[in-house]
Amino acid sequence: MVNKMNKPTKFYDDRLKLTAYGAAGEVGKSAFIIEDDKKRILIDAGIQIQPKDALSLGPNGLKKRASELDAVILSHAHVDHSGYLPALWENGYHGKLYMTKPTKDIVQLLWQDHMKIEGERHWTPVGLERATHSIETMMYRKKREVVPGVTIEFFNAGHILGAAMVLIDWDGFKILYTGDINDAQTPLYNGFDMPDGEVDVLITETTNGLRKVQPRAEVNQQLIDEVLDTLDKGHKVIIPSFALGRSQEILTVLGEQITEYPIYVDGMINKMNAITEKYLVKNWVDEDILRRLKREKTYTPFNYSNIIAITRENVNHPQAFRDFIGKSDEPSVIVTTSGMMEPSPLHTHLKFVADDPNNLIAITGYQAEGTMGREILEGAREVTIIPGWKAKPVKIKIKAQIKRFGFSGHTSVEGIKTLVDTVKPKQIYLIHGEMENQNQIAGYISNGVTPKSLVENEFEVLAKFPRN
Numbered sequence: 106m107v108n109k110m111n112k113p114t115k116f117y118d119d120r121l122k123l124t125a126y127g128a129a130g131e132v133g134k135s136a137f138i139i140e141d142d143k144k145r146i147l148i149d150a151g152i153q154i155q156p157k158d159a160l161s162l163g164p165n166g167l168k169k170r171a172s173e174l175d176a177v178i179l180s181h182a183h184v185d186h187s188g189y190l191p192a193l194w195e196n197g198y199h200g201k202l203y204m205t206k207p208t209k210d211i212v213q214l215l216w217q218d219h220m221k222i223e224g225e226r227h228w229t230p231v232g233l234e235r236a237t238h239s240i241e242t243m244m245y246r247k248k249r250e251v252v253p254g255v256t257i258e259f260f261n262a263g264h265i266l267g268a269a270m271v272l273i274d275w276d277g278f279k280i281l282y283t284g285d286i287n288d289a290q291t292p293l294y295n296g297f298d299m300p301d302g303e304v305d306v307l308i309t310e311t312t313n314g315l316r317k318v319q320p321r322a323e324v325n326q327q328l329i330d331e332v333l334d335t336l337d338k339g340h341k342v343i344i345p346s347f348a349l350g351r352s353q354e355i356l357t358v359l360g361e362q363i364t365e366y367p368i369y370v371d372g373m374i375n376k377m378n379a380i381t382e383k384y385l386v387k388n389w390v391d392e393d394i395l396r397r398l399k400r401e402k403t404y405t406p407f408n409y410s411n412i413i414a415i416t417r418e419n420v421n422h423p424q425a426f427r428d429f430i431g432k433s434d435e436p437s438v439i440v441t442t443s444g445m446m447e448p449s450p451l452h453t454h455l456k457f458v459a460d461d462p463n464n465l466i467a468i469t470g471y472q473a474e475g476t477m478g479r480e481i482l483e484g485a486r487e488v489t490i491i492p493g494w495k496a497k498p499v500k501i502k503i504k505a506q507i508k509r510f511g512f513s514g515h516t517s518v519e520g521i522k523t524l525v526d527t528v529k530p531k532q533i534y535l536i537h538g539e540m541e542n543q544n545q546i547a548g549y550i551s552n553g554v555t556p557k558s559l560v561e562n563e564f565e566v567l568a569k570f571p572r573n
């Protein structure tokens with residue numbers, strides 16, 4: 106290139122760009138690169154679980170960009186944000202991976218669990234180990250420079266343990282990425298925290314769209330009422346639950362209100378409870394729960410005498426113990442993985458509980474298409490289960506009552522509106538939600554700015570930086 110003065114001018118791109126590699130007009134495989142001509146930062150790299158037995162998908166086109174990245178940030182541990190990360194180190198990335206301390210504990214467990222499910226689908230143990238060694242942990246509300254000129258700061262997202270909203274200061278230009286946020290008062294968090302000042306760009310999740318989110322206190326009470334009603338009549342309750350987040354919320358509520366009956370806790374929930382117990386301090390959870398624990402002179406909400414963990418350490422032979430409680434007439438609650446009723450300890454419990462119309466199966470989370478949970482919710486009353494490690498599949502009838510409770514881990518649209526009104530962004534980008542939801546909420550949250558839905562692999566210009 107030659108200018109009028111006949112001096113060669115160096116080509117440069119003066120734009121700050123944002124590109125989605127997933128979670129554009131959908132939920133799953135979140136991955137976003139923010140870049141100018143000198144530096145590139147990736148936020149999140151998740152996978153997308155597919156219906157039925159199909160293999161998960163990684164972010165579209167991210168692999169070939171791994172070697173160009175200067176820093177990687179993880180908002181929270183859920184696999185749709187974290188499940189692809191180890192692949193980066195196998196494709197030329199050499200830098201750091203920033204996350205909160207609890208996220209570090211949880212994500213390592215989830216990565217190992219994912220290997221058991223999908224093997225080396227996206228990455229190998231080598232990538233896992235290199236990713237693990239590259240982790241740098243941060244507290245909420247503490248700034249850190251991750252690349253010269255780029256500072257990040259985490260805010261409590263109120264979503265799951267350690268989840269963060271990420272504020273990026275790029276040479277003075279401020280970008281706020283919500284990750285997954287919840288505005289509800291839940292048993293462990295009191296809604297999301299947010300930056301004090303204004304931002305230039307907001308990139309926000311839209312999972313719930315305009316769907317009305319039922320107040321959490323109401324949902325908790327409904328669950329307690331239904332569970333107690335079933336127990337008082339002498340029957341059993343199964344609560345299929347996600348190991349991370351929902352289980353701790355439910356146990357925190359059940360443990361406080363149900364004292365007369367055993368509450369069995371099965372599956373990976375027990376490991377997640379143990380991690381959660383490490384972080385029951387002011388930095389990571391709401392003060393309400395800490396006040397309650399102090400009042401009750403205990404250090405954890407998961408350790409009442411009627412809460413019984415079905416682990417090898419606790420019951421010696423978990424499978425025999427499941428059979429034992431299944432065959433016993435004692436009314437009890439079983440909180441167990443999998444949240445979507447896929448093969449897991451839940452199936453063994455179902456074998457004993459499902460065929461009695463007096464028992465209750467309480468659905469407490471989202472049931473994805475193609476899962477057994479969705480099948481049952483849609484009316485299937487005969488399903489195939491795998492009742493134990495290496496057991497043969499068997500068909501069972503579902504005669505127990507099926508009830509669904511309106512829990513949500515994501516913010517209401519009012520929560521997004523409050524965020525927009527507070528941080529007053531000049532540009533708003535919508536991610537992590539179905540297109541029809543995004544189109545509906547765009548007008549509602551706009552605040553004079555027209556929100557735009559990101560499109561996979563198409564970049565948006567966030568700013569232009571004049572250069573000399």
Ligand SMILES: [Zn+2]
Pocket residue numbers: 181183264285
């Ligand atoms: Zn999440």
